[in-house]
Amino acid sequence: MQFRFRRTCRIRWFLILLVVFIILFFSINKWLIYTPSSIGFLELNTCPACFGISLCHLFGTNNVQLSGWQRFSFFNNDMFNIKNIYYGTLKNQPVIFKKLAHQSEWIMFDVCRHNSSCFQQVKTTLTTLLPCSNSTFISKFQNAFISSTGFNISESKISLETTLQMNLEPIVLSTLSNSGLPIPLYYGACGRVIVVSNEGSNLVFYLHSSFQFRVFLARELLISMHELNTGNSDIIIYYPDINLENFVYNQYERRVKIIDLEYVTIVERSLFFNTNIDDDDDENSRGKTLNSNKYCNTYMPDYNFQKQATQNENSHSTTIDIDDDKLVVNDFLHETDLIRTNIDKIDELIQEVKRIHSEMLEPMANPKLEHELDDKKEEIKKLSYEVSTKLKKMEQIKDNCNDHDKQNAQWRIQESQIFVLTRRLRDTMIQYNQETIAHRDRCKKIIVRELEISGNRKTDDELEDLLENGFPGTFNLSIIIDTQKAKQSLDAIEARHRDIIKLENSIKELHNMYLDLAMLVQNHGEMIDRIEYNVIKAADYVEDAKDNVNTAHEYAKKSAKVKKFCILIILITSILLILILILIGYFTQKKFLGK
Incomplete structure (x- = not known):
């Protein structure tokens, strides 16, 4: 009796601990781990001061999944996840969820978003992206982004102002995503999270690869820089933000792509159709900081190459050399x-x-x-x-x-x-x-x-x-x-x-x-x-x-046979006990009825 009591207590404690563990797991999953529909992740309550709601119908379903250590809310700060990006899948396709600003920047934005003085005018802000364009060309980018938000007209303008204030990347991606340029595919947004295709690891990951492969990556990077200038018949893209973390290598397409488009400058190609390129301006085009007049008045076909070469000269992390040991x-x-x-x-x-x-x-x-x-x-x-x-x-x-x-x-x-x-x-x-x-x-x-x-x-x-x-x-x-x-x-x-x-x-x-x-x-x-x-x-x-x-394999076979035999004995014994109990009950009832 004492043994049965102890055994019963152990089983009860085990069941209690199991229930407590399940409750703790769901509590942690709810409060500490982001799900695709988490309010703390999407921040839908801030809309329309967000990037859009075009993909919100997919969040909260099995079509969107988060993965990686970034989904733990504990890491949702500027110390651990400074880029504020998350990895996952969208309809089984690898994607990246981007908030496009530091968490501290979003907090500061929320503090002053009801104050109109915190915002710049739309036209003024777009001047940094489109310094030489007329209203027709600017409206092309505005309309492309507005149509991608999923808001009505009034709400989409608020979303546009928010995007202009925080990060211009959604405007660039929504307009140029399907143009064949070396940039990610833009799927849309939900709240303050945009979804882009996961193109692979950045070039920092390949710093210790073989020399031949690094030369190949350098060549592909230069090709991508050239495509920014020649890949679109209507525009020229100048990219000054040279950093190895801003470039990724797509293994399936064997192509280097650009994943950070916040600081690009776009100029209409028609401005230079009848422009004779002056060789004297080539030296001036090498300046580190170029104002809008320079972008608009001078055609600079080698600007992206020059920025890349200048960065390679000034940064040890991007220098590709043959090791002395090889010599x-x-x-x-x-x-x-x-x-x-x-x-x-x-x-x-x-x-x-x-x-x-x-x-x-x-x-x-x-x-x-x-x-x-x-x-x-x-x-x-x-x-x-x-x-x-x-x-x-x-x-x-x-x-x-x-x-x-x-x-x-x-x-x-x-x-x-x-x-x-x-x-x-x-x-x-x-x-x-x-x-x-x-x-x-x-x-x-x-x-x-x-x-x-x-x-x-x-x-x-x-x-x-x-x-x-x-x-x-x-x-x-x-x-x-x-x-x-x-x-x-x-x-x-x-x-x-x-x-x-x-x-x-x-x-x-x-x-x-x-x-x-x-x-x-x-x-x-x-x-x-x-x-x-x-x-x-x-x-x-x-x-x-x-x-x-071989010996262990034989023991495993014998053990499996013994287990099967024991299970069979237990089943037979159980069946016999049930039959005996049935027979005892039957004869007892018959004897009772006979009396």
Whole structure:
């Protein structure tokens, strides 16, 4: 009984906490999280001092959804959400909800909106947007915005005055949104929120992208700046507000678009149809601040380009440079290409040496082969020392890198390239050394054969002593034969002896270089051994993990079977209990009726 009581209390507490949690969730959702129809979000109570109501019939339905951290009302201030923008969807299309002013600016506007002195006249305010236009052209922009608000005539004028006072962007978008210019699509407004298409991330997001992609973005940005001048046959748009946050990259259209249109200046193209552009005005058009007369009197086709270039010169954040590390890598790879070319030359020279060795042992050998062989060996010696010196220098530079540099990919590229080149040079020189020793053995066999023919046999030790003396007269003291054949044998023996002496000298000269190469290969060999060891250990771990996954899979299958079996037992037991209770009730009732 005590156990049942405790269990019942736990269940009750759980249900109470669940109800409290649900109540708190809906309270937070109502008071702390904006919904598309929230009064604090749309501020419909301020209309017609707002941007319009054309989309209000969609807000409050599933057609409009908010997303992102900005929808929490706690962040609805100038500290966290200074741009006062929100993300979401409109009919499943990604859009941006913009209030077009700081929250503090809206508060100040509400304080003085009943005071007529706070507002400027419509004509005066539109002069900043359309400094050179007549009333007909100005009314075109006014009517486009008024028709997009959804208000009647009197209310739409109040909405227009509010927009002129706070931000001109809705007027620009409502007029030019579908003109093919690189600007967002304007859907409309509800209260103090306008809805525009979400064109993608701003260019700040791509500052750490690859150099090639940044060059592509710079090109697309210049194209968009050019389209402001040439994209519309009726108007010219001057854009002075150059900031990476004002430009976004549309991945689907592969195009840079402009998302902040508050400070644009629009001029009718017809003003310059018959205007001859004076080159003297080009320098003046570079001024940072241009008044209305300048806009109206001077055609400035390169104004947007100049503003973009000036901003790039004055701002480090928009400078696009090739990293110095890229140049270092290019220099290193160029050096490795030269080393690889020299090793290829050494390999070709070794093949030439093999050919000369073979021809020198023929009975009628050309006497010039000896000089040719000396030239080839000298060239091999020169190239091998040059390559070895470069590899040593590269190894020293690599070892002098700090721990931070050793973590990047460039250091690993250098490490692997140096190891591969060192190993290849070592293999090439070992091949050359083997050919040198093989030729020495062949020469030694010829000397032994000629000595046997002349009847003067020598043991291996005696022959080595004779070879180490280093002068041909040694054989004259041992072989004194007057026949012509013996003289020819003596010449052959002395020629082979000279070859052996040269080969031994060549081996001695290259001995130090072989030692250096051996040390380099040994050092890199330890690294390769560690890598191989780690790969083997990783393979073992993968095998163990595979076995564990299979075991866990089997346990999961068994557990599922056990669960199904337990559920089946519980169901059968429940059915039996119900049947037993029914039977007991039936027989009890029958017995009672029988009495």
